[in-house]
Amino acid sequence: MNTTVLSTQKLTRKFGDLTAVNQLDVTVERGEVFGLLGPNGAGKTTVIKMLTTLLRPTSGGAEIAGFDLVRSPAEVRRVIGYVPQLLSADGALTGAENLRVFAELYDIPRAERRARIDDALAFMDLGAAADRLVRTYSGGMIRRLEIAQSMLHRPEVLFLDEPTVGLDPTARRAVWELVSQLRSTYGTTVFLTTHYMDEADQLCDRIAFMHLGTVTAIGTPAALKKSVGGTGTTLDDVFAYFTGGTLQEAEGGSYRDTVRTRRTARRLG
Amino acid sequence: MTQYEHAARPDGLAERHPLPALSPLARLARFFRRTLTIVTLEVRKLRHDSTELVTRAIQPALWLLVFGEVFTQIRAIPTGTTRYLDFMAPGILAQSVLFIAIFYGIAIIWERDLGIIHKLLVSPTPRTALVLGKALSAGVRGLAQAIIIYILALLLGVDVSWHPASLLGVMLIVVLGSALFSTFSLIIACIVKTRERFMGVGQVLTMPLFFASNAIYPIAIMPAWLRAIAHVNPLTYEVDALRALMLTAGTSAFGLGLDFLVLTLSTAVLVIVGAMLYPTVVQ
Numbered sequence: 090m091n092t093t094v095l096s097t098q099k100l101t102r103k104f105g106d107l108t109a110v111n112q113l114d115v116t117v118e119r120g121e122v123f124g125l126l127g128p129n130g131a132g133k134t135t136v137i138k139m140l141t142t143l144l145r146p147t148s149g150g151a152e153i154a155g156f157d158l159v160r161s162p163a164e165v166r167r168v169i170g171y172v173p174q175l176l177s178a179d180g181a182l183t184g185a186e187n188l189r190v191f192a193e194l195y196d197i198p199r200a201e202r203r204a205r206i207d208d209a210l211a212f213m214d215l216g217a218a219a220d221r222l223v224r225t226y227s228g229g230m231i232r233r234l235e236i237a238q239s240m241l242h243r244p245e246v247l248f249l250d251e252p253t254v255g256l257d258p259t260a261r262r263a264v265w266e267l268v269s270q271l272r273s274t275y276g277t278t279v280f281l282t283t284h285y286m287d288e289a290d291q292l293c294d295r296i297a298f299m300h301l302g303t304v305t306a307i308g309t310p311a312a313l314k315k316s317v318g319g320t321g322t323t324l325d326d327v328f329a330y331f332t333g334g335t336l337q338e339a340e341g342g343s344y345r346d347t348v349r350t351r352r353t354a355r356r357l358g
Numbered sequence: 359m360t361q362y363e364h365a366a367r368p369d370g371l372a373e374r375h376p377l378p379a380l381s382p383l384a385r386l387a388r389f390f391r392r393t394l395t396i397v398t399l400e401v402r403k404l405r406h407d408s409t410e411l412v413t414r415a416i417q418p419a420l421w422l423l424v425f426g427e428v429f430t431q432i433r434a435i436p437t438g439t440t441r442y443l444d445f446m447a448p449g450i451l452a453q454s455v456l457f458i459a460i461f462y463g464i465a466i467i468w469e470r471d472l473g474i475i476h477k478l479l480v481s482p483t484p485r486t487a488l489v490l491g492k493a494l495s496a497g498v499r500g501l502a503q504a505i506i507i508y509i510l511a512l513l514l515g516v517d518v519s520w521h522p523a524s525l526l527g528v529m530l531i532v533v534l535g536s537a538l539f540s541t542f543s544l545i546i547a548c549i550v551k552t553r554e555r556f557m558g559v560g561q562v563l564t565m566p567l568f569f570a571s572n573a574i575y576p577i578a579i580m581p582a583w584l585r586a587i588a589h590v591n592p593l594t595y596e597v598d599a600l601r602a603l604m605l606t607a608g609t610s611a612f613g614l615g616l617d618f619l620v621l622t623l624s625t626a627v628l629v630i631v632g633a634m635l636y637p638t639v640v641q
Contacts, residue, residue: 186402
């Protein structure tokens with residue numbers, strides 16, 4: 090049986106003259122945690138936006154859980170979950186209400202809704218805070234709530250865009266544990282982006298380095314370390330090696346990326 | 359092969375819930391359920407924090423108390439046998455509903471900046487349901503505003519009709535008017551994309567919409583060019599319908615049927631255009 094759950098074929102997105110993503114070809118196996126790494130402006134978020142149907146590819150395409158991204162975006166939406174980079178749970182609603190809205194939007198049968206929401210709250214350790222307004226939550230709690238929201242319909246593939254930006258070390262570790270638990274409990278395939286090397290090392294089965302819109306290296310963290318140097322090589326070295334090692338400037342997306350990251354950080358207080 | 363056969367998982371750990379049948383009727387029912395989800399979401403937010411409903415009462419109160427009382431005294435505007443205060447009360451209802459609705463788009467930009475819209479768009483909710491849900495929730499705010507105007511009107515002795523059919527008619531028109539102008543606002547937000555530009559455009563549009571209508575003076579006293587604009591301004595039809603429905607002695611200049619038709623068709627067109635533009639706000 091075919092175990093590939095996501096594959097892209099020459100996936101490309103241009104913004105005017107800028108090619109944000111250039112002929113991307115990656116394949117993700119079922120149950121895998123796959124990480125897309127790269128500096129700000131490398132095109133990671135553009136890849137996620139295309140794969141989650143928010144942005145149409147300029148050319149090329151992808152197949153997710155057997156559905157064609159370009160031809161059947163509506164079907165793709167049913168089988169994926171998405172946690173955007175921004176802390177996007179609605180602060181004006183309680184945690185339970187946030188979950189309820191998404192249970193309804195994903196057509197989870199009325200009879201099951203209550204149980205799913207209670208499960209999710211327990212899984213994320215948010216039971217005690219369920220009826221508090223989300224604007225009183227800490228950053229880590231909001232992130233857990235959002236992952237719960239995105240898992241209510243048991244997606245085949247869960248997309249996490251910079252899942253731990255702006256979180257403190259404890260909250261980051263909690264998110265990592267959660268992602269591992271999701272995989273072992275539900276067999277969910279996880280596709281995440283990050284620019285934290287420790288995150289990729291801890292979480293990902295395989296990682297792809299992205300630089301200026303193209304994948305420059307792909308493999309397991311161990312294999313990538315080995316390919317760059319001998320013992321003592323860290324993923325930071327690998328990162329520097331495969332992304333040119335220099336600061337990128339004026340790569341179009343980078344300014345907006347920074348602004349967004351700052352905004353997220355500010356919201357976390 | 360059924361459409362969802364792929365969902366069988368090799369590990370058998372997570373069983374997928376069955377997806378709803380896709381007959382046209384079921385699809386339509388699901389569409390309205392999703393729309394309702396968006397409306398209840400907005401109503402819940404209002405329930406958690408309803409201070410905005412109170413602060414919004416101030417502006418129409420000023421219009422009715424100051425402008426209305428003064429112009430009633432000096433009889434500067436010819437409104438036939440209708441007292442000026444009675445004439446303008448439905449106009450002020452329409453105006454305050456317009457003022458709420460026309461800045462609705464700023465919430466769209468705000469929600470985009472928070473990433474809320476990203477998640478809604480990634481869910482399998484039809485875009486039209488998202489936009490219509492937003493439009494109708496603006497209607498809920500409009501209805502709250504209508505209650506305030508009715509209280510003010512009662513205090514000022516406006517000749518209000520309390521017939522249940524009139525009240526229902528007013529509610530319908532208020533919801534339609536809110537939906538129409540809030541969707542218009544959503545479309546502007548999707549085009550201009552930033553808060554600053556949106557505020558600018560919003561300010562520029564509000565006053566012309568208000569003054570080029572029959573809200574506070576009859577169309578008959580307008581110069582011909584302004585009358586022409588008033589005739590293509592949906593607010594004119596909203597006010598016309600409200601004037602006929604809200605007042606005991608109210609009459610409609612265009613006929614309630616035409617008013618209703620203009621408002622419904624404009625709203626429908628705007629919702630369809632809005633649904634096409636809505637996804638571009640996150641790009």
